[in-house]
Amino acid sequence: MVVKFKDSSLLKPAEETWQGCLTLSEFDQVGSITHISTIYFYRPDQNWVTQPETIANILKDSLRRTLVPFYPLAGRLRWIEGRRLELDCNGMGVQFIEAESDSKLDDFDDFYPSPVYHSLFPAVDYNLPIHELPILLVQLTRFKCGGVCLSLKISHAVVDGHSASRFYLEWARVARGQPIAVMPFHDRNAFQARHPPAQSLVFEHTELNQPPILLGQSNDIEVKNKKNTNTMLRLTRDQVERLKQMANEGTNFNNSDTKRPYTRYETVAGHIWRCASKSRNLRDEQAMQLAVWMDFRSRIKPPLPQGYFGNATFYVNATSLSGDLLSKPLGYASSRIREAIEKVTNDYVLSALEKLKNQPDLTQFQDLHRAIESDQGSFHGNPNVGVVSWLTVPFWGLDFGWGKEIYMGPGTHDFDGDFVILPSANGDGSVFVALSLQVVHVDAFKKHFYEDFI
Incomplete structure (x- = not known):
């Protein structure tokens, strides 16, 4: 163009x-x-x-x-x-x-x-x-x-x-x-006005301490530098509901371990995670991470002011072996994601804040340009994925006086394993998944994305 x-x-x-x-x-x-x-x-x-x-x-x-x-x-x-x-x-x-x-x-x-x-x-x-x-x-x-x-x-x-x-x-x-x-x-x-958690509630915060999981035993630069591509896939409302049904099959919601049905995000993110593992042909023993970004505005006490203008998100990792992810039903993937999400409590957020405050240097936790792959602090790349939710972010409906947009979306992503879930503009229950994957894996991902729940 x-x-x-x-x-x-x-x-x-x-x-x-x-x-x-x-x-x-x-x-x-x-x-x-x-x-x-x-x-x-x-x-x-x-x-x-x-x-x-x-x-x-x-x-x-x-x-x-x-x-x-x-x-x-x-x-x-x-x-x-x-x-x-x-x-x-x-x-x-x-x-x-x-x-x-x-x-x-x-x-x-x-x-x-x-x-x-x-x-x-x-x-x-x-x-x-x-x-x-x-x-x-x-x-x-x-x-x-x-x-x-x-x-x-x-x-x-x-x-x-x-x-x-x-x-x-x-x-x-x-x-x-x-x-x-x-x-x-x-x-x-x-x-600053919030008190840090008691020493007994200080958490390990492996998402800050551990480097990203690697493919195999070493960081394979040749694999890491394969060409990536972007695309967008759509799930209809019926397809989303079918995935939720699959994730929740056989689950007793009266059980204390599962208090409520899996959400749209937990279900679709779990489906993405499994499809990425399949399309990458990972070995059963390969460890994997899925990074979840959590908005904690309402999770801390007291909640942040309505108009808080800054970052109030923190990421946590769901983990699994590839073999477990693929041999078990979709509900297993969703359960691993929920386990990560439910860690993000008031005390967990404040514990992470204290840990970061006590760091003499924040370099290892920063990524100045995610399009340039880094060995430090980056979850992206085979075998890992990151799934960001825009399902509750009001990006749609930007009307400057000449009507609302016909399309809204994220910019291009130049790194492997990045996914964004967006709601449809008309609120019909369908969702879109913007993704970046290595070219060699995209066709297989699309196949699994649409065929694995028929």
Whole structure:
């Protein structure tokens, strides 16, 4: 796809905002600290604003006004002692790029994540010092048919998915002339007021202590560097319900070990895990990890404020031998995932926070660029997977005044074993799974994904 870049500018808040350094929590500074990518496509209709300059101006003006309460996004990150980050709220601004393409929306077979669409996203040069990188980058691309796409990259060191989606929705409200619905809460010291758990409740936190499980006995660079590809697969409501039925078959929900039926996430993630193992032809004795990202906003006591604007997620690992995963029913995979999820209690979160606070250096827990594979702190790659849930994240329904999107999805993923589960736009109960796998495994994965529950 040929995309011509027309303009790039830094947009600052419309009014003067607080200036100073914002302390980040340890949960902001571990895992991936690059940018979360999201893209929206809009198709023209009879109410469409026809002038591209008008569309751009509406977006830019409303963005500048939304940055007033969301002023941290206009700042810059910088390194401090102990490989830690702080957020300099200096009002330098967010990057806004305008582009156009001779393509039409009808030229797209689908809008699923693909390297073909790289030019629709703003580029981030991670070779630059981190204090030179915008925290938020936006690209508006207008197509020949009059449709547009809006792509966004926002720093994962500043926000998680819930905070990012909240900002996007508030920006759209401002563009439509409506007030902010939920004002952001910026005090990252909200965790500090909580007492750490008693010594008897300090947990091992193997997700922080152990390196990723390797394929075989050594880290096979040749295997690790095989080419990856992206695709999107859909499960209808009936297929999701069939998987849930399979996962819950033979389970006594009155048993204390199983208090409730397996959720949609536990079921679909378990199915993904089994299909990945099959498609990779893993040996029975091969150990595997599935990383689960947990939002703990409501799991800690007291819960974080509704508008908490930062990272409130933490990952835990479900583990299994490949042979156990495949020889046992789907419910076994779901049970391993639930076991990991249920570890994330108030005391578990605060214990992890204390452990990270006591680290003299956070380097081993950080991934500055997940697209560049690292031996430290990365769960990605054969035999492991990571399954992120967007099932409860309100990314859909971004209306700037010209209607809701026809498609929304994550950006392309360049690393093996990354999965994102998304709900359908119309709430019909179907789900989409955006995935990145090595090319040699994709066809087998698709086969198992659709045939293993017929």
